[in-house]
Amino acid sequence: MSPESRLSWKDVRDQIHDAILSGRYGPGDRLPRDVDIADELNCARSTVQRAMQALSDSGIVERRRKGGTRVRPDPVTRATLDIPITRREVEQKGGRYGYQLIRRVEAVAPRGVLAACELTEPRTMLRVEALHLSDGRPYIFEDRWICLETVPEIGDVDLTGQNANEWLVQNKPYSRCDLRFYAVSADDSVADLLDAEPGAALFVIERTTWIDAAPITTVKAIATPGYQLLTRS
Amino acid sequence: MSPESRLSWKDVRDQIHDAILSGRYGPGDRLPRDVDIADELNCARSTVQRAMQALSDSGIVERRRKGGTRVRPDPVTRATLDIPITRREVEQKGGRYGYQLIRRVEAVAPRGVLAACELTEPRTMLRVEALHLSDGRPYIFEDRWICLETVPEIGDVDLTGQNANEWLVQNKPYSRCDLRFYAVSADDSVADLLDAEPGAALFVIERTTWIDAAPITTVKAIATPGYQLLTRS
DNA sequence: TGACAAATTAAGTGCGCACATATTAGCATT
DNA sequence: AATGCTAATATGTGCGCACTTAATTTGTCA
Numbered sequence: 001m002s003p004e005s006r007l008s009w010k011d012v013r014d015q016i017h018d019a020i021l022s023g024r025y026g027p028g029d030r031l032p033r034d035v036d037i038a039d040e041l042n043c044a045r046s047t048v049q050r051a052m053q054a055l056s057d058s059g060i061v062e063r064r065r066k067g068g069t070r071v072r073p074d075p076v077t078r079a080t081l082d083i084p085i086t087r088r089e090v091e092q093k094g095g096r097y098g099y100q101l102i103r104r105v106e107a108v109a110p111r112g113v114l115a116a117c118e119l120t121e122p123r124t125m126l127r128v129e130a131l132h133l134s135d136g137r138p139y140i141f142e143d144r145w146i147c148l149e150t151v152p153e154i155g156d157v158d159l160t161g162q163n164a165n166e167w168l169v170q171n172k173p174y175s176r177c178d179l180r181f182y183a184v185s186a187d188d189s190v191a192d193l194l195d196a197e198p199g200a201a202l203f204v205i206e207r208t209t210w211i212d213a214a215p216i217t218t219v220k221a222i223a224t225p226g227y228q229l230l231t232r233s
Numbered sequence: 234m235s236p237e238s239r240l241s242w243k244d245v246r247d248q249i250h251d252a253i254l255s256g257r258y259g260p261g262d263r264l265p266r267d268v269d270i271a272d273e274l275n276c277a278r279s280t281v282q283r284a285m286q287a288l289s290d291s292g293i294v295e296r297r298r299k300g301g302t303r304v305r306p307d308p309v310t311r312a313t314l315d316i317p318i319t320r321r322e323v324e325q326k327g328g329r330y331g332y333q334l335i336r337r338v339e340a341v342a343p344r345g346v347l348a349a350c351e352l353t354e355p356r357t358m359l360r361v362e363a364l365h366l367s368d369g370r371p372y373i374f375e376d377r378w379i380c381l382e383t384v385p386e387i388g389d390v391d392l393t394g395q396n397a398n399e400w401l402v403q404n405k406p407y408s409r410c411d412l413r414f415y416a417v418s419a420d421d422s423v424a425d426l427l428d429a430e431p432g433a434a435l436f437v438i439e440r441t442t443w444i445d446a447a448p449i450t451t452v453k454a455i456a457t458p459g460y461q462l463l464t465r466s
Numbered sequence: 467t468g469a470c471a472a473a474t475t476a477a478g479t480g481c482g483c484a485c486a487t488a489t490t491a492g493c494a495t496t
Numbered sequence: 497a498a499t500g501c502t503a504a505t506a507t508g509t510g511c512g513c514a515c516t517t518a519a520t521t522t523g524t525c526a
């Protein structure tokens with residue numbers, strides 16, 4: 001009957017969010033049941049449910065069956081990152097993409113690689129070192145280990161022209177992906193490859209992917225100085 | 234009538250995901266309309282909608298009204314990061330948290346700070362430099378600029394005992410947050426503060442927050458060597 | 467007192483419907 | 497051909513209902 005149109009779940013989300021921000025509900029406090037909020041705001045419970053899901057996804061509240069909804073006691077900043085394939089990243093910045101295979105050998109994986117893959121038994125893997133170029137200049141150096149048991153086909157692929165990253169993305173989808181970011185000093189060989197000063201601070205992205213429980217690949221991508229990773233706008 | 238129970242939206246999501254992974258729908262391809270998928274799988278359209286929303290959120294497909302649903306042409310790795318407040322982070326690793334104010338001055342913000350805040354006109358801000366400690370040892374050095382126009386109350390806060398980060402989190406909620414990650418070499422003063430070798434590679438998190446369009450604070454958090462940022466498990 | 471079972475509770479999900487909204491495509495007018 | 501109106505269309509959203517599931521509380525019995 002009210003002339004104002006119905007509430008959208010985003011309205012509900014914002015109202016609840018505001019109530020939390022204003023301090024009406026502090027960290028750890030329990031919010032009213034969905035059904036009561038729906039009643040108070042005069043909307044359907046499904047609308048409140050949707051709003052609460054959104055708040056739960058952003059890490060603002062925690063929801064548990066029977067336990068109800070609580071304001072997350074330890075506030076976190078939750079951010080979403082998009083990491084495109086390197087070719088795309090270079091081209092989006094207006095650069096001309098290039099790729100150069102440096103080394104391709106089968107070798108016994110060192111402990112660190114096994115650990116990243118969550119493997120306990122040592123095994124032989126395919127190691128691929130390559131350089132991504134932007135306008136002919138070094139952009140990212142990647143040191144990749146590919147699990148031959150999970151991806152036997154990789155043995156037949158010519159990686160001199162074809163980028164291992166892209167081949168894997170297109171031919172070996174993953175179901176899980178772990179990422180790790182840190183900084184490292186350029187040693188002489190990396191400095192040489194990336195055309196950087198030895199000792200320069202470099203940004204590193206380590207990514208490991210699995211299909212179900214089977215590791216596909218783990219890669220250490222070392223960027224040239226000045227590289228920055230931004231949150232999704 | 235089939236004895237199997239009804240399909241969950243997660244089942245639908247996984248089926249569509251599998252269809253994409255198997256190559257049945259390639260990058261850029263258009264998927265059937267929700268209603269047709271619902272019909273084929275013998276479930277409600279709302280169930281398909283929910284599944285599609287999830288796939289859209291994970292960056293696997295793109296949906297547009299009237300345009301339909303398409304497999305995202307440029308595959309990305311989408312990851313979610315949780316960045317806790319530093320006290321929490323230290324305590325979760327089993328350390329004893331400490332905090333030390335180094336400097337607190339009002340000063341005209343340099344261009345880089347203004348740019349981070351998306352401000353064009355120069356202005357005076359409050360600069361707070363502080364050290365987060367774990368078990369008495371340096372952990373993160375933060376160099377923060379606080380916008381006095383947005384947060385005038387900060388002038389009355391004693392920041393020698395109270396952590397600016399936590400005060401802001403608890404007293405000045407933000408509606409937008411930008412993050413930026415990169416690597417930097419320790420200059421002499423930072424190396425001294427963090428008890429690191431000069432020139433060591435350090436991981437940096439830059440965070441800027443706004444309430445609506447008004448900037449609250451921008452902070453450069455420089456971590457000690459060895460620091461790693463992981464995706465949410 | 468403690469262990470286990472049963473009842474209770476609040477969120478999670480599925481369905482079907484109606485309508486809203488954005489975007490494309492088609493058509494007509496200039 | 498360029499323009500602008502109109503219709504068609506696929507997703508987005510809201511509602512109400514019934515039922516499921518997980519977790520907590522209560523009750524019972526040893």
